[in-house]
Amino acid sequence: MLIQPSINILVVENDITILQRCRELLLDEGHKVRTAECIEEALDIVQKQPGDVDIMLLSLELPGWAHMTLIETLQKARREILIMTMSANCGEEAIEAMQAGAYDCIQKTFMADRFRIKINRAIEAFRLRRQLDLLTRQRQAEFTRVRQDANLYAILQSFSDALVVTDWQTNIVLFNPAAAGLFDLTEETALGHPVSVFIKSDELLSFFIRAIKSDSSLAMLMADEEPVVKVGNKNLRVHVFSVKNEGGTVIGAVALFHDVTKVSAMDKLRDDFLSMVSHELKAPLSSLLMQISVILDGLAGDLSPKQTDLLGKAKEKTKGMITLVNDILDYRRIQEGKSIQKIESLDLAKILQRTVELMRLSAEEKGIKMTCEVAEGLPSFNGDRGGLEVIFINLISNAIKYTQQGGHVSVSLNKAGKDIRFKVVDTGIGIPPEDIDRVFEKFYRIKTDETRSISGSGLGLSIVKGIVEAHNSTIFMESPPGQGTTFIVSLPVEE
Amino acid sequence: MKKVLLVDDDVDFCEATKLLLDSKGYEVVLAYDGKEGLGKVRAEKPDLVILDVMMPEMNGYDVCVVLKADAELKKIPVILLTAVDQAFFKTTYTRAMGLMTEADDYIAKPVEPGELVKRVEDLLSKK
Numbered sequence: 001m002l003i004q005p006s007i008n009i010l011v012v013e014n015d016i017t018i019l020q021r022c023r024e025l026l027l028d029e030g031h032k033v034r035t036a037e038c039i040e041e042a043l044d045i046v047q048k049q050p051g052d053v054d055i056m057l058l059s060l061e062l063p064g065w066a067h068m069t070l071i072e073t074l075q076k077a078r079r080e081i082l083i084m085t086m087s088a089n090c091g092e093e094a095i096e097a098m099q100a101g102a103y104d105c106i107q108k109t110f111m112a113d114r115f116r117i118k119i120n121r122a123i124e125a126f127r128l129r130r131q132l133d134l135l136t137r138q139r140q141a142e143f144t145r146v147r148q149d150a151n152l153y154a155i156l157q158s159f160s161d162a163l164v165v166t167d168w169q170t171n172i173v174l175f176n177p178a179a180a181g182l183f184d185l186t187e188e189t190a191l192g193h194p195v196s197v198f199i200k201s202d203e204l205l206s207f208f209i210r211a212i213k214s215d216s217s218l219a220m221l222m223a224d225e226e227p228v229v230k231v232g233n234k235n236l237r238v239h240v241f242s243v244k245n246e247g248g249t250v251i252g253a254v255a256l257f258h259d260v261t262k263v264s265a266m267d268k269l270r271d272d273f274l275s276m277v278s279h280e281l282k283a284p285l286s287s288l289l290m291q292i293s294v295i296l297d298g299l300a301g302d303l304s305p306k307q308t309d310l311l312g313k314a315k316e317k318t319k320g321m322i323t324l325v326n327d328i329l330d331y332r333r334i335q336e337g338k339s340i341q342k343i344e345s346l347d348l349a350k351i352l353q354r355t356v357e358l359m360r361l362s363a364e365e366k367g368i369k370m371t372c373e374v375a376e377g378l379p380s381f382n383g384d385r386g387g388l389e390v391i392f393i394n395l396i397s398n399a400i401k402y403t404q405q406g407g408h409v410s411v412s413l414n415k416a417g418k419d420i421r422f423k424v425v426d427t428g429i430g431i432p433p434e435d436i437d438r439v440f441e442k443f444y445r446i447k448t449d450e451t452r453s454i455s456g457s458g459l460g461l462s463i464v465k466g467i468v469e470a471h472n473s474t475i476f477m478e479s480p481p482g483q484g485t486t487f488i489v490s491l492p493v494e495e
Numbered sequence: 496m497k498k499v500l501l502v503d504d505d506v507d508f509c510e511a512t513k514l515l516l517d518s519k520g521y522e523v524v525l526a527y528d529g530k531e532g533l534g535k536v537r538a539e540k541p542d543l544v545i546l547d548v549m550m551p552e553m554n555g556y557d558v559c560v561v562l563k564a565d566a567e568l569k570k571i572p573v574i575l576l577t578a579v580d581q582a583f584f585k586t587t588y589t590r591a592m593g594l595m596t597e598a599d600d601y602i603a604k605p606v607e608p609g610e611l612v613k614r615v616e617d618l619l620s621k622k
Contacts, residue, residue: 278578279549279578282578282604282605283505283508283549283578283604284505284507285605286505286508286578286604286605286606287505287507287508287511289605289606289607289608290508290511290512290515290605290606290608291507291510291511293511293515293607293608294511294512294514294515294518294608297515297518297608299514299515299517299518300514322605358610361607361609361610362607
């Protein structure tokens, strides 16, 4: 069993009889006891030998002193001392004393048992409080060590990102000049003070609290989200991590603020640039496509078989470039999480039938039979119209692209349990087993003799996957050797 | 013979598209910017207008707004044509601009020749 050090108790009481009674009772319990008959004497002891007093037993009936002021003063100067009050009836004045910081009040009737219970509880509280202080000091000491490590400190100081470290009670223990400038921190005003005084954003504060309360995995999760917070006129990307000591105990949180104000401006510039490029690329490509098509159709004079062959290839290449431009733009949007632009109630059957009509032309040109089956009375689906169109177009055009002349592409839309199921089955060249895991990767294209002549960006399926996931949906595919490929998208219908 | 007015600042595109629509039996009139286009609508009274969006002088949206505000001209079906980012066009345009301009159809460039012919036929048969 742990041997607890004995407790030093200072009894402050002007009634000598009571003072003696207290002293006897406490000595019987094995405590060290000192006495004072007036406040001045008590203050003298506390100030000269601060470590010698753990608990003060203070009479509320001493003449000439405002007790509350005394208790408050003592609490501020000697927080480690636990104050118990004594009074004749433990009335209003006892409550006020407790509000000022006293732990409890003992009635001066001195029934031995009651007195002992109250004193023991005070001692318990005192020990807990001391342990807590010790723990806090220990944890703060670990940060102090960082401050004292000159090299480490210099590194932190020269960080261009703002850095703020708090202890486990979110008091600031460390910050660098970048943070000082950002949040108006100085050594005198900030160190040891709650971070909430300087960082006014509730959102930011919640990151600190979550980092301290959570385990590391959650803290990592937060870093993944990379929230951007506006402070003043700056956009800051925030990372908050919990700080652990060697034993794995969370001793605080560290926050990094990376100024992305300029990046945000760059994002806008890039968007404008891409829109411009998009237009400048697509306008000539559309002329090219139209010109080649009308020549191929014989509208500009008769063609020799060789000319038809070469122009046909030129047309395919042009279409490939158009798809590439569209894919790059789609991909950018999905990366930016904009694949869902607006959720609305959609009639998928109608959208699919329209898409199939659009694609039918290119299937027929290639000599592929396309069928479309849509179940009656499908429920409406909440999703983004543009996104769903892209899913349909990309999967169907892939099926057409990888199916040879005389092949068959069948498209269907059905209810399967709570989901609407979109299915594309082709009789095409299929996907080699070793490539199946990688088809959803961006820029991944299967390289075989059969695919060499087929153009594509390798983005189509990764775009589809992005949109499917943004709709909380799943995509599944199978491609048994020599039996074509099947893609199934399950779109959950909300109740 | 139905008359189609094509307004686009891309001369090459106009030339090729005229060949295509000629072959389908339409009389094709060309204009190369918004203002000229508007003038030709009034002078030629076409059965259908294909309007590019990004054009000098007056853009396609504005031309469309003017057409649809005119009691006599608003019956002429209008197809808007644009090379602006496809998905952006579909979602943003059709809801915001489409309501304002009341275009009858829109096509994102680059357009498949067969698709363009089909849209033109559809609109003219509806009329």
